[in-house]
Amino acid sequence: MLATGRRPRSAALTLALLNVPMTVVNNPVWAAHGGQQRKQYLSGLVRGLSLGGGLLLAAADLAGKPSWGWRVSNAREHRSELRQAKAHVKDRYSD
Known part of the structure; x- marks a missing residue:
C-alpha cells in the first residue's frame, strides 16, 4: 500500500x-x-x-495533504466565517 x-x-x-x-x-x-x-x-x-x-x-x-481532523476543523472554521460575513451583509443592507 x-x-x-x-x-x-x-x-x-x-x-x-x-x-x-x-x-x-x-x-x-x-x-x-x-x-x-x-x-x-x-x-x-x-x-x-x-x-x-x-x-x-x-x-x-x-x-x-492535511489530516482529516484538520480538514474538518478548517471546514467548520470557514463555515463559521461565511455565516458571520452573510450576517454582516444582511445587517448592512436591511436598513
Whole structure:
C-alpha cells in the first residue's frame, strides 16, 4: 500500500510497528559470540532501526495533504466565517 500510494501514512506506520520487533529479534546483539558476530548483529540492528525511523517519517509526512481532523476543523472554521460575513451583509443592507 505504501508503494502504490494508497493510505501511505497508515501503511508506513504499520510497517514501522512491525519492523522494530522483527529487527530486534533478528539481530540479538546480546547473544552474540565473538566480535565479528556482534558487529554483524549491531550493523543489522542499526540498519533495521534506521528503516523504522524512515517509516515513521513517512507516516508523519503529510505531503501537502492535511489530516482529516484538520480538514474538518478548517471546514467548520470557514463555515463559521461565511455565516458571520452573510450576517454582516444582511445587517448592512436591511436598513
